[in-house]
Amino acid sequence: MHIEVQPSHTYDVSRYNILKTSLLKTLLEGANDVIIKKNHAVYFRNVSKIYNTGTVALNHFDFPVEEGEFISFLGPSGCGKSTALRMVAGLGTPTSGEVTVYGEPPEELIKNTNDIAFVFQDANLLPWRSVLDNVLLPLELRGGNKKENKQAAISVLEMVGLKDHLTSYPRQLSGGMKMRVSIARALAARPKLLLMDEPFAALDEITRQTLQMELLDIWKKEKMTVLFVTHNVYEAVFLSSKIAVMSARPGRLSSVIDVNLPYPRELGMRTHPAFSDYVDRASASLENDEKRKETV
Amino acid sequence: MAMSEVEMTKKQQALVAAGKKQKPFASTFKELYLGPIIAFILFLSLWQMIPSVLGLPHYILPKPTDVWEATVSDWSLLQEAIRITIFESVIGFFLSAVIGIGVSVLLASSKILERSIYPYAIILQTIPVVAVAPIVVIWFGAGFNSIVVISFLIGFFPVISNTLMGLNSVDKSMDELFTLYNASKWQRMWKLRIPAAMPYMMAGLKISCTLSIVGAIVGEYVAGIGGGNGGLGYAITVAAIQVKTSFLFSCGIAAAILGISFYLLVSLFSKMMLGSWHESAMKSDK
Ligand SMILES: Nc1ncnc2c1ncn2[C@@H]1O[C@H](COP(=O)(O)OP(=O)(O)OP(=O)(O)O)[C@@H](O)[C@H]1O
Numbered sequence: 001m002h003i004e005v006q007p008s009h010t011y012d013v014s015r016y017n018i019l020k021t022s023l024l025k026t027l028l029e030g031a032n033d034v035i036i037k038k039n040h041a042v043y044f045r046n047v048s049k050i051y052n053t054g055t056v057a058l059n060h061f062d063f064p065v066e067e068g069e070f071i072s073f074l075g076p077s078g079c080g081k082s083t084a085l086r087m088v089a090g091l092g093t094p095t096s097g098e099v100t101v102y103g104e105p106p107e108e109l110i111k112n113t114n115d116i117a118f119v120f121q122d123a124n125l126l127p128w129r130s131v132l133d134n135v136l137l138p139l140e141l142r143g144g145n146k147k148e149n150k151q152a153a154i155s156v157l158e159m160v161g162l163k164d165h166l167t168s169y170p171r172q173l174s175g176g177m178k179m180r181v182s183i184a185r186a187l188a189a190r191p192k193l194l195l196m197d198e199p200f201a202a203l204d205e206i207t208r209q210t211l212q213m214e215l216l217d218i219w220k221k222e223k224m225t226v227l228f229v230t231h232n233v234y235e236a237v238f239l240s241s242k243i244a245v246m247s248a249r250p251g252r253l254s255s256v257i258d259v260n261l262p263y264p265r266e267l268g269m270r271t272h273p274a275f276s277d278y279v280d281r282a283s284a285s286l287e288n289d290e291k292r293k294e295t296v
Numbered sequence: 297m298a299m300s301e302v303e304m305t306k307k308q309q310a311l312v313a314a315g316k317k318q319k320p321f322a323s324t325f326k327e328l329y330l331g332p333i334i335a336f337i338l339f340l341s342l343w344q345m346i347p348s349v350l351g352l353p354h355y356i357l358p359k360p361t362d363v364w365e366a367t368v369s370d371w372s373l374l375q376e377a378i379r380i381t382i383f384e385s386v387i388g389f390f391l392s393a394v395i396g397i398g399v400s401v402l403l404a405s406s407k408i409l410e411r412s413i414y415p416y417a418i419i420l421q422t423i424p425v426v427a428v429a430p431i432v433v434i435w436f437g438a439g440f441n442s443i444v445v446i447s448f449l450i451g452f453f454p455v456i457s458n459t460l461m462g463l464n465s466v467d468k469s470m471d472e473l474f475t476l477y478n479a480s481k482w483q484r485m486w487k488l489r490i491p492a493a494m495p496y497m498m499a500g501l502k503i504s505c506t507l508s509i510v511g512a513i514v515g516e517y518v519a520g521i522g523g524g525n526g527g528l529g530y531a532i533t534v535a536a537i538q539v540k541t542s543f544l545f546s547c548g549i550a551a552a553i554l555g556i557s558f559y560l561l562v563s564l565f566s567k568m569m570l571g572s573w574h575e576s577a578m579k580s581d582k
Pocket residue numbers: 051052053055056057075076077078079080081082083084231251
């Protein structure tokens with residue numbers, strides 16, 4: 001039996017939970033050689049990140065993400081959400097600790113596979129490429145058959161409802177459409193893990209709701225794991241199967257909330273008492289941190 | 297109702313905007329062209345009067361009519377000079393564009409190369425090319441070759457410094473996107489850095505095209521014509537020696553028109569290259 005448990009400096013609810021679920025799993029499966037990390041899409045192990053400016057962006061961050069989950073990282077500005085997400089994409093390395101994706105370091109994974117996709121806050125489209133060519137980019141960079149690539153790109157654009165805009169250029173699109181193209185580009189290479197850094201923050205409420213629904217549809221259909229960064233409590237509750245609430249200075253995990261609302265989720269759910277309960281809990285968790293900081 | 301009021305005003309605004317677009321030609325003419333045309337006519341009349349009023353001889357300040365006469369009577373001379381200057385400067389410009397962009401891409405493809413050579417490119421840019429022109433003449437001989445090299449040198453540095461700046465101006469998150477898909481160095485160059493540098497390159501080309509004409513004219517002052525036919529630079533030298541001031545004016549005006557046309561041509565080319573996406577190219581068609 002192989003279970004990784006690291007000595008903890010402080011008592012930490014989430015760590016205790018990991019230990020509990022890992023043990024349970026191993027016992028239930030009755031397997032002797034189950035390496036727990038293989039069952040996880042992403043695993044943060046005691047990750048700290050100190051930028052060379054001296055900012056402690058993440059402090060002993062420990063968090064497992066199981067395959068197929070929709071996780072939101074919720075927290076105030078500057079608590080290290082982006083830092084954590086970027087490490088998962090191999091766009092930054094921990095100062096100490098390790099991040100693994102499907103049991104491998106992300107830098108290795110992005111070299112050899114299309115498993116990881118990233119959606120940036122601003123759609124980040126190449127202005128000199130048409131919608132279709134933007135979505136084709138990841139496939140083009142990986143090589144492969146041109147005709148098949150084009151088919152794949154068109155089919156994801158169909159999925160996000162942009163089939164009629166293949167030849168448009170980014171400057172001709174609205175903010176919501178740009179974000180759709182960006183999501184289509186991320187999906188084009190059929191990733192297993194979709195990372196999104198406040199993708200809807202710049203959109204109006206109605207567009208955001210539509211895109212949230214579409215995202216949930218796609219997540220179910222494609223059976224992906226999604227890590228979603230937001231500082232919007234409602235968005236986190238509405239989308240996620242689990243919320244990692246983070247707090248700032250230094251950035252760390254403060255609590256984990258399992259959102260046991262059934263999928264598919266509908267917009268009407270937002271007025272449901274259970275929904276409000278989760279919103280309250282998440283908000284309380286955020287506020288507690290603020291208070292604790294003030295007393296320190 | 298507040299909502300419908302807002303919509304009404306929006307509609308009205310749209311109508312007003314549409315009305316503006318469909319303005320009759322006469323009023324656009326009035327707004328855009330009438331002012332400059334009147335100013336031009338006033339300027340010409342003033343110029344025509346001043347030499348007579350002050351009693352200046354035509355070899356000090358010729359009247360516009362004198363310039364016109366000189367242009368017509370020496371038209372074959374002027375036309376030949378213009379043709380040769382165009383030829384020299386186009387070759388010079390073409391060389392500075394191709395070599396400038398090529399060298400920049402090569403430099404930018406290696407961090408070490410760029411770090412060690414870029415400072416010199418900046419320093420070299422500040423050397424007045426006219427000051428080294430005699431050396432060029434020693435190396436390439438009098439005449440055509442030297443003139444082209446001088447024209448090339450003068451246009452080369454703006455291209456290099458602009459292109460290098462552009463190649464290094466890539467947006468960070470776009471760059472990360474390429475990292476995420478494991479793009480190779482040259483994929484990054486062709487699919488990201490060069491397209492992103494396009495507006496900078498075009499700005500460099502616009503500077504260098506007018507400079508290449510300066511280079512061709514100055515080149516002839518320094519390098520002579522070496523037995524071949526002379527361009528505007530040569531025509532200007534000869535006219536100055538013979539104190540044919542009216543013809544000097546013709547040459548100067550011809551050089552100005554040449555510079556402007558060349559600039560407009562390169563601007564058109566740049567608009568075509570950037571047309572589909574870049575904002576600075578888009579501003580005018582809004
Ligand atoms: N490249 C960097 N160099 C130095 N400090 C950085 C860098 N990137 C982020 N930081 C700092 O690290 C901390 C965490 O930043 P991060 O971007 O991860 O926060 P965030 O939770 O994503 O915030 P936001 O909600 O505002 O996006 C901040 O204090 C930030 O100033």
